[in-house]
Amino acid sequence: MSKAKDTGNSLRLYRRLLGYAWPYKWVFLVAVVGMIMLSASAAGFTALMKPLMDEGFVQRDVATIKMIPLLIVLLFLARGIGNFLAQYGTAWVGRRVTFDLRTSIFQRMMYLPSRYYESGASGGLISRIIYDVEQLAAGVTQVPYVVIGDGLTLLALAGWLLYLNWKLTLVFAVLLPVTALLMRAMNRRFLRTSVEIQKSMGEISQVVREASDGQRVVKAFGGQAMEIRAFNRGSENNRHQNMRKVAVSAIGMGLLQLAGAVALGLVIYTALLSGEITAGSFTSYLVAALWIMGPSRRLARVNETIQTALAAAHSTFAVMDEAPEEETGSVNIERARGRVEYRHVGFRYHGTEQDVLDDVSFRVEPGQVLALVGQSGSGKSTIVSLLPRFYRAARGAILIDDTDINDLTLASLRRQIALVGQENILFDDSIRRNIAYGEEDAIDASRLMEAARAAHVLEFAERLPEGLDTRVGERGMLLSGGQRQRIAIARALYKNAPILILDEATSALDTESERLVQAALQKLMLHRTTLVIAHRLSTVEHADKIVVLAQGRVAESGTHRELLARNGVYAGLYRNQFQDSPSADKVTQT
Known part of the structure; x- marks a missing residue:
């Protein structure tokens, strides 16, 4: 048989x-x-x-x-x-x-x-x-x-x-x-x-x-x-x-x-x-x-x-025969206002028995900056991976402008989001094509130059033999880490999405590169709803709201000053990170 x-x-x-x-x-x-x-x-x-x-x-x-x-x-x-x-x-x-x-x-x-x-x-x-x-x-x-x-x-x-x-x-x-x-x-x-x-x-x-x-x-x-x-x-x-x-x-x-x-x-x-x-x-x-x-x-x-x-x-x-990404939505939106809300979200990775996220809820209004902090393994990266539907939440709902992201088409959803990570992938093409990556139509030259200038890309590109047409090599290895990061920021600027995800965008840079990248990020974050993941808490002190995660749950949330005054998990993380800094002691005593 x-x-x-x-x-x-x-x-x-x-x-x-x-x-x-x-x-x-x-x-x-x-x-x-x-x-x-x-x-x-x-x-x-x-x-x-x-x-x-x-x-x-x-x-x-x-x-x-x-x-x-x-x-x-x-x-x-x-x-x-x-x-x-x-x-x-x-x-x-x-x-x-x-x-x-x-x-x-x-x-x-x-x-x-x-x-x-x-x-x-x-x-x-x-x-x-x-x-x-x-x-x-x-x-x-x-x-x-x-x-x-x-x-x-x-x-x-x-x-x-x-x-x-x-x-x-x-x-x-x-x-x-x-x-x-x-x-x-x-x-x-x-x-x-x-x-x-x-x-x-x-x-x-x-x-x-x-x-x-x-x-x-x-x-x-x-x-x-x-x-x-x-x-x-x-x-x-x-x-x-x-x-x-x-x-x-x-x-x-x-x-x-x-x-x-x-x-x-x-x-x-x-x-x-x-x-x-x-x-x-x-x-x-x-x-x-x-x-x-x-x-x-x-x-x-x-x-x-x-x-x-x-x-x-x-x-x-x-x-x-592998099933492609599930397309559950039928709603198309041209440009979202940028309100993002997580309602009682739970998630576990395929093949595991333990939840990575459990009953996570928060909301960020259009144009605001929300920071996600917590120890490694607390679920920060998983939270931002759910927003563009790289994974689907097992429980609860994630909404953009009061619309469940599962009701949006994948193309429409991802059109609203720009991502800048710690290790951004560049393709073996010119700087220009990397900035305009994903552009099916003719590149908007003026918009590209504006993005390159705002992200401080022109400062190094103009010194290269072929300028913006210089090839970056496989994975961008012909450029420094700071230069690759600035190109990634220019790519996000060129996309001009209303929602921005910053995943450890400056953690691997030297002081000078971080200064330039931070300046570029400030321009990128203007008038955009921003979700920031950062280990260095000094980079998120001015966030409109900070969500502190512990073992996949929201431990506390509030502004930097509110959380320090509460003397909870965030204050402990802050003291541990800045315990050798006199200014940190001064802040924690206020």
Whole structure:
């Protein structure tokens, strides 16, 4: 039952795969015409061997001697044309399928929920896009090419063999049960090994990505040897699995060829003993029998490609079948006024049993600044991640201008929000394109210059060789941390959203960079509702409201002075942070 189920699943999976080639069926039909020409020329060539030997060499017929060379040239001319149509047609379809599959996977990646990336499941995505898709494309194009092209050739040659001497041809029937048993054994082994190869490629991609992204940490902590060992383990596993696959293929093909050679030997022995077949017929029969081994061998090996493609399809379609971010809303707003309210919000991360947030409530009015403070793990970043719906609250409601964010479309909701984090991602493009990131239409040059000036980007960009058109490098690594942060602020200014999230926007900067970034942030926060996460409490003293979190709950809230006067959690955090500062002692005593 399980074998039948596996076979059914494989057939459904392969039909789904072939669906990507269906839009290009007319090009593939042209390729099939070429395959027919190849098959016909193969059968035609073997058929010419009979008159060539009997009438040419034995009877010395002049007409036959003149005609046969010309026919051979014409056959191979037709074969050349057929070969071009078959190979170019299938390659064209294959490249289109590769493009479509990669595009489909990448498009799905762009809309996968945040939990997918943060669960670690994203480690093999690069391998799937680069390696697995190639295996899928081979399954879509190479397999039909072999099955149709070599299948037609096999049928044509088998038909000719039966026509010449059906008794001798029956000897080849001995191959059928042997071939079936070998193919079945190879099929199971190929699938298991192919799955392991896909996994090993994902492991290699993961190690390379982590070592590349964290190259400074690797160098600083002397982790090169550790990363090299991890890479070598993945590579060795990949090499081992590939060699197992090669061994299965080599042994299986060797046994198939041995069975074919035994059958051919029996045919030759039987033909020589019988004496009922002419030299021309025997030569034609022998050429056809030898020629048929090539298509037979390729048809036997096509199963390897099928199993590899099915293994790749399992992992690739697993990504494509992942549910995208849930679109629950239908309300569109052009520009919110900026009131944000959390009502009894609760949340826990997928796969965990403990709430990260519990009964969190607060409100911030348009244009106000609300600061979220608390020890690490208190839920600050989770709170701001819920606002743009990177995650959905499990309980309670979050409202913008009295509208539940779940009622807003994702595009409309995120259009209202700009985000500046501690480590802002820049893309390997120009400063200009990074500031205007997400702009589908033409860039507003005056608005971009205003944003760059306000964020103090022009102060360093004008000293660069290409100004705002200077490329920032991968992840912006050609720039300093302060410069990257100012570009991120300019990006938020250019977006001009009514709600702003600042997540530790200055915590990793030196004094001079922090001064410039703080000046840029003050301009960014003007007339915007701002939610600020900060470890350094000195940066949020002037916030309109401070919400203090402890273990996922609101411990207290109020202004800086109110909270100090209350002498609660906030006052304790403030004293701990500034205990060595005389000014802090003076403030805490007021």
